[in-house]
Amino acid sequence: MVDFPPLNKISRRSALALPLGLAASTISNNFVKADEPVRGGTMVMIVQPEPSTLAHYAVTAGNIPPIATQIYEGLVTYDWDQNPQPNLAKSWEIAPDGKSITFKLREDVFFHNGASFTSADVQFSFMEILKKYHPFAPLLLAELTGVDTPDATTAILRLANPAPYLMKALAGRDLPIMCKSVFEGTQILQNPSANKPIGTGPFKFGQWDRGQFVRLDRNEKYWKPGLPYLDHIIARFIPDAATRSAALETGEAHFAGYSAVNYADLARMKTNPILDTTMKGYEMTPALSVLELNAKHPPLDKKEVRQAIAYAIDRKVILRDVMYGYGQPATGPLSKLFKTVGFYTDDVRNYDVPDRLDIANKLLDGAGLPRGANGMRFGIHLEVNSFGEQWLRQAEYLKQALAIVGIDLTLRSEDTATWLRRVYTNYDYDINEPFLSQGVDPVYGLNKQYLTSQIRKGVTFVNDSFYSNPEFDNILNEAMREQDHDKRAALYKKAQQILAEDCPLVWLIDVQYVSVFNRKLHDHTTGPLGTQQAFERAWLEK
Amino acid sequence: MKAGFTRFARNRMALFGAAVLLCLLLLVLFTPVIYPDNPFKLAGPALQPPGGRFLLGTDTLGRDIAAEIAYGARTSLIIGVGATFVAIVLGAVAGGVAGYYRGATETVLMRITEFFQTIPAFIFALLIVAILSPSVSSEIIAIAAVSWPSIARLVRGEFVSLGGREFVQASASLGASDARIIFHHMLPNCASSIIAVGSLLIGTAILLEAGLAFLGLGDPNVMSWGLIISAGRAVLRSAWWICTFPGIAILLTVLGINLVGDGLNEALNPRLRER
Numbered sequence: 001m002v003d004f005p006p007l008n009k010i011s012r013r014s015a016l017a018l019p020l021g022l023a024a025s026t027i028s029n030n031f032v033k034a035d036e037p038v039r040g041g042t043m044v045m046i047v048q049p050e051p052s053t054l055a056h057y058a059v060t061a062g063n064i065p066p067i068a069t070q071i072y073e074g075l076v077t078y079d080w081d082q083n084p085q086p087n088l089a090k091s092w093e094i095a096p097d098g099k100s101i102t103f104k105l106r107e108d109v110f111f112h113n114g115a116s117f118t119s120a121d122v123q124f125s126f127m128e129i130l131k132k133y134h135p136f137a138p139l140l141l142a143e144l145t146g147v148d149t150p151d152a153t154t155a156i157l158r159l160a161n162p163a164p165y166l167m168k169a170l171a172g173r174d175l176p177i178m179c180k181s182v183f184e185g186t187q188i189l190q191n192p193s194a195n196k197p198i199g200t201g202p203f204k205f206g207q208w209d210r211g212q213f214v215r216l217d218r219n220e221k222y223w224k225p226g227l228p229y230l231d232h233i234i235a236r237f238i239p240d241a242a243t244r245s246a247a248l249e250t251g252e253a254h255f256a257g258y259s260a261v262n263y264a265d266l267a268r269m270k271t272n273p274i275l276d277t278t279m280k281g282y283e284m285t286p287a288l289s290v291l292e293l294n295a296k297h298p299p300l301d302k303k304e305v306r307q308a309i310a311y312a313i314d315r316k317v318i319l320r321d322v323m324y325g326y327g328q329p330a331t332g333p334l335s336k337l338f339k340t341v342g343f344y345t346d347d348v349r350n351y352d353v354p355d356r357l358d359i360a361n362k363l364l365d366g367a368g369l370p371r372g373a374n375g376m377r378f379g380i381h382l383e384v385n386s387f388g389e390q391w392l393r394q395a396e397y398l399k400q401a402l403a404i405v406g407i408d409l410t411l412r413s414e415d416t417a418t419w420l421r422r423v424y425t426n427y428d429y430d431i432n433e434p435f436l437s438q439g440v441d442p443v444y445g446l447n448k449q450y451l452t453s454q455i456r457k458g459v460t461f462v463n464d465s466f467y468s469n470p471e472f473d474n475i476l477n478e479a480m481r482e483q484d485h486d487k488r489a490a491l492y493k494k495a496q497q498i499l500a501e502d503c504p505l506v507w508l509i510d511v512q513y514v515s516v517f518n519r520k521l522h523d524h525t526t527g528p529l530g531t532q533q534a535f536e537r538a539w540l541e542k
Numbered sequence: 543m544k545a546g547f548t549r550f551a552r553n554r555m556a557l558f559g560a561a562v563l564l565c566l567l568l569l570v571l572f573t574p575v576i577y578p579d580n581p582f583k584l585a586g587p588a589l590q591p592p593g594g595r596f597l598l599g600t601d602t603l604g605r606d607i608a609a610e611i612a613y614g615a616r617t618s619l620i621i622g623v624g625a626t627f628v629a630i631v632l633g634a635v636a637g638g639v640a641g642y643y644r645g646a647t648e649t650v651l652m653r654i655t656e657f658f659q660t661i662p663a664f665i666f667a668l669l670i671v672a673i674l675s676p677s678v679s680s681e682i683i684a685i686a687a688v689s690w691p692s693i694a695r696l697v698r699g700e701f702v703s704l705g706g707r708e709f710v711q712a713s714a715s716l717g718a719s720d721a722r723i724i725f726h727h728m729l730p731n732c733a734s735s736i737i738a739v740g741s742l743l744i745g746t747a748i749l750l751e752a753g754l755a756f757l758g759l760g761d762p763n764v765m766s767w768g769l770i771i772s773a774g775r776a777v778l779r780s781a782w783w784i785c786t787f788p789g790i791a792i793l794l795t796v797l798g799i800n801l802v803g804d805g806l807n808e809a810l811n812p813r814l815r816e817r
Contacts, residue, residue: 241776264602264776321588321603384762389776392762393603396582399763411762415672 035522041540042232043521044253046244048260050211050237055194056176057125058133062437065173065532066257067235070216071112072176072199075103075122076167078528082284082341084167088117088177088200089155098162098483105153109223111179112204119149124180126157133188136444140169143481162483165441168284168341172201173532174440202228202536212237222536229539241265248275254518254540257281257531261516263324263390269516279326281530282513286335286438286445289318289394291382291506292423295466297430299378304367306503309431310351311360312405313398315508322394323509330507333446333499334492335438337510342485343442345493348500360405369406377406380430383423384413391433394508398433425458434461435511442492443480450499451476467504549809556805562798566615573612581605581613581765592783599783601773607784611791613765618795621678621766622748625685629747630740632686633693634729640694641701642724652698655691663688667750671759678761681754685747696739700732734810741806745799752792767792 047066053059056068076084076092084092089103109117126147130137143163148156157166169175177200182193197205202222206215216233236253238244245265247253249272261269269275291309299305315329328336331346338344353359369377382398385391392413399409409431414422423429438445448454452473454463472495479491499505515531517524520541527533550556579585585596585606592599598607640651658666667684674680704710704727713723754760755768762769767788774784 242778262776264780268780317584386758389758389772392758393773395762397584397603400580400582400584412675413758413762414675418672418675 037229037523037537037539038542039229039539040231041229041542042234043230043255043524043535043538043540044234044236044247045535046238046247046253046256046260047214047235048237048244048256048258049239053194054197054205054208054214055189055191056197057129057178058135058189058194060135062258067214067216068176068197069172069201069529069532070203070233070534071197071201071205072172072178073201073534074170074172074175074177075105076170077533078168078171078284080283080528082168082528084170087171089170094167098164099159101157101159101166103155103157105155106223107153109200110221111182111200112198112219113179113182115179115181117177117179117200118152119147119155120152121177121180122155123147123149124184125176125178129178129183129188130175134175136439136448137175139444139447140166140175161481163481164483164485164488165443165480168440171284171529171533172199173529202534203230203233206232224536228534228536230535233535245269248516248518251518254521255515255524256517257513257515259326259513261514263326263514266324266326266514266516274519275516276519277514277516278525279512279514281515281525281528283337283340283528283530284440285513285530285532286337287435287511288330288333288335288438288507289433289435289509289511290330291398291508292432292434292465293504293506294427294430294432294464295504296427297380299367299369300380300430302367303502304363305369306506307349307351308360308363308367308405309402309407310503310506311353311356311363312407313351313401313506313508315352317401318394318397318508322390322397323511326514327512328510330510332496332507333450333505334442334496335445335510338438338442341441342489343492345496347493348497349503351500351506357405364405364407371406375406376403376408379408379410381410381412382431382433383419383429384411385433385435386413386416386419387435391435394433420460424460424462424464427457427464432464436461442495446492446495446499447476447480450504465504467502469498469502472498472502546809550805553805553808555801556808559798559801559805562794563802566619566795566798569612570616570619573616577606577609577612579609581609583609585609589777589781591781592787598787599781601770601784602777602781603773607770607787610765610770611767611788614767614770614788615791615795617678617764617766618748618751618792621681621685621751622744622799624682625689625747625751626740626743628682628686629689629743630693630736633690634697634736636690637694637697637699638701638724638729641698642705642720642728644702644705648698651694655694658688659691659695661688664750664753667754668757668759671754676754676759676761678764681751681760684754685750688750689743689747693736693739693743696735697732700735701728704728704731734806738803738807738810741803742800745796745803748792748796748799 047063049063051064054068056064056072073088075087075089077087079085088106088109090106091104093102105119111117131141143159143161144157145160146158179198182198183191202219203216204219206217208214214235218228218231238247241262245261248256251274270277293300293306295301319327319329329352332348334344336344364377371377382395384395395411399411402409423432448462450463450467452468455466456462475491475495479488482488482491522539523537524535526537584604586600586604588600588602588604590596590600596606601607636651640648667688670684670687671680710727713727752768755766756772760766760769770788771785778785
């Protein structure tokens with residue numbers, strides 16, 4: 001094994017160059033073909049922004065999994081068709097009534113602290129950590145009443161009702177497995193392993209130099225023989241977008257996922273001979289950019305007005321000029337990524353029709369909102385999303401687009417804390433422009449956004465538009481428990497049609513993330529979870 | 543005054559500055575005629591280089607950069623002049639009262655002034671705008687709040703030195719009221735220094751405003767130079783013109799104001815007259 005120098009003693013540049021050089025020297029004698037994996041090397045990936053914590057089991061910010069999933073694994077992984085594949089669980093069986101899932105676990109797995117992995121860890125992770133402290137696992141595990149552990153390699157998940165979506169969420173990203181002996185008898189949220197994570201994954205936590213990098217080291221005792229190929233992964237944090245791009249262009253960093261590179265820079269990156277880009281690896285990371293309309297604020301309480309806003313916006317302009325062409329115009333409440341699993345439908349009210357402006361004007365006239373002397377019908381505010389420049393650009397476009405149909409939009413941009421409080425606690429907003437992650441199953445994205453029970457004052461990114469439709473609620477609750485895939489798909493189709501008609505939100509862009517990588521790095525994107533699963537097969541060409 | 547004007551006119555750099563400012567003023571006055579449309583309007587295809595249908599090109603959303611700069615000039619001037627005016631009024635009142643009454647009043651007022659001076663100006667301005675929520679008026683308040691202490695110290699110093707002069711003591715002994723002494727005798731005598739420093743303050747205020755807008759704390763409904771630059775920063779290496787032209791506009795304006803300020807200082811400051 002390569003001896004690793006203490007990183008805090010040497011400069012940033014040499015910190016990256018040195019281990020690479022050392023690793024290279026150990027294998028430089030061997031001539032290796034480009035398509036055969038090579039052991040060794042240090043991969044530098046850019047993670048943006050720096051996570052505030054690595055407590056993957058308690059915080060779900062999108063910048064944690066690229067690091068945490070190298071360390072924590074799940075019971076299964078997913079193939080490109082999003083079918084579960086054995087991982088910590090060798091096999092599983094779902095009971096005919098759907099009310100229990102029996103997992104057979106591997107017996108040759110050890111945590112990084114030496115403890116062997118057993119069914120007790122599964123039981124503790126699900127019942128004592130995830131169900132209690134994870135932000136959205138309580139929703140995914142709502143039906144889970146207990147985990148039986150008849151022996152060390154058998155874990156039986158007991159469910160009050162069938163939960164067909166659960167089999168989609170068992171990867172290390174969504175429901176990671178932690179070590180019971182590390183957490184037992186401690187305050188879970190204060191556990192020292194929060195920022196020094198201990199898992200079963202291919203990489204062990206090495207060091208976190210705040211503001212600079214996290215270093216992960218090869219797990220020599222990893223249960224998959226011969227893996228991982230890399231000696232180290234360094235997750236670097238570079239706040240400035242131009243510097244991130246430069247780090248990739250100079251070869252200093254090998255990988256930047258999750259659109260850590262500005263969309264504006266991608267065209268230039270594509271012409272760089274050492275770099276390549278991919279849009280794969282985000283198939284299980286659906287997200288939509290939307291407008292939330294506050295139905296408590298007239299005239300947004302009128303369906304016709306909400307629909308008129310949806311008609312007035314040209315999504316193709318947003319896609320071209322704000323998103324630089326990455327993504328697709330959203331057609332309804334679910335991302336097109338759900339097409340693979342059969343839940344997406346475009347058989348809903350279509351807001352992108354050639355005569356959309358005429359329709360919008362007619363709807364507004366019909367709602368009793370004639371144009372005034374200045375050509376405007378009414379004025380409302382838009383809260384500008386404070387998570388980046390592109391949202392202000394989008395807001396500026398929306399102001400122009402809505403002015404055409406006589407809606408006078410005033411933009412309000414505030415700092416993140418004030419914005420979130422205004423929208424989700426005080427409800428003192430007309431239109432909000434968030435970005436919604438939709439999870440691995442419609443249960444996640446639809447339930448939290450549109451159920452009446454999800455109108456929860458003070459909770460961010462839930463139902464803040466006051467959408468409440470009992471018929472719709474019933475359909476979603478039924479779909480949640482329906483075991484038959486086709487019946488479930490039919491229910492979600494109905495749900496999407498109702499939503500598109502009621503128009504509580506305006507769906508703008510089906511977001512497409514992009515990864516930029518150095519051509520010397522191979523096998524980095526090996527499944528639909530992409531950046532949010534372990535780089536166990538990734539290897540660096542010499 | 544006429545002698546002062548001659549002295550100003552003898553300074554070529556000051557004349558150049560004045561010419562730049564005159565052009566800027568004309569641009570602001572005729573903006574609604576040249577560009578009758580809203581500067582946020584999507585005028586054409588995005589990222590058009592300068593020289594084609596659009597004199598200075600278009601930005602990432604396809605807005606005409608020339609129109610954006612013209613409307614941005616108005617914002618910059620309104621905020622620059624507005625903030626400076628508020629700062630001068632505040633500073634003159636605080637400094638004047640302190641310099642005239644001296645004693646405990648002076649101690650209290652000058653400690654407050656110094657307290658404000660110790661806070662880094664830009665960070666303090668950021669904080670104020672963030673609290674008040676970004677708008678033209680909150681930017682004026684924020685910039686004035688960080689600019690008034692220098693005026694206060696200047697006016698206090700002038701008042702202290704003027705307080706001992708014969709003409710002030712003469713009017714005091716003739717029974718003139720405090721207000722009459724302050725407004726008729728003392729303020730006019732330090733007007734030249736205030737004008738010289740104030741004119742430089744406008745330049746600083748314009749820079750502060752551009753900085754605030756660059757960081758996303760400008761009024762999102764009003765076009766400004768900082769906003770154009772911050773929007774163009776992402777594409778700096780592929781579309782240089784978006785950041786460059788507003789940058790030149792800021793440079794020329796602040797340079798012009800500084801040259802005029804220096805010229806005024808030389809023309810109005812008796813100690814520099816014989817140079």
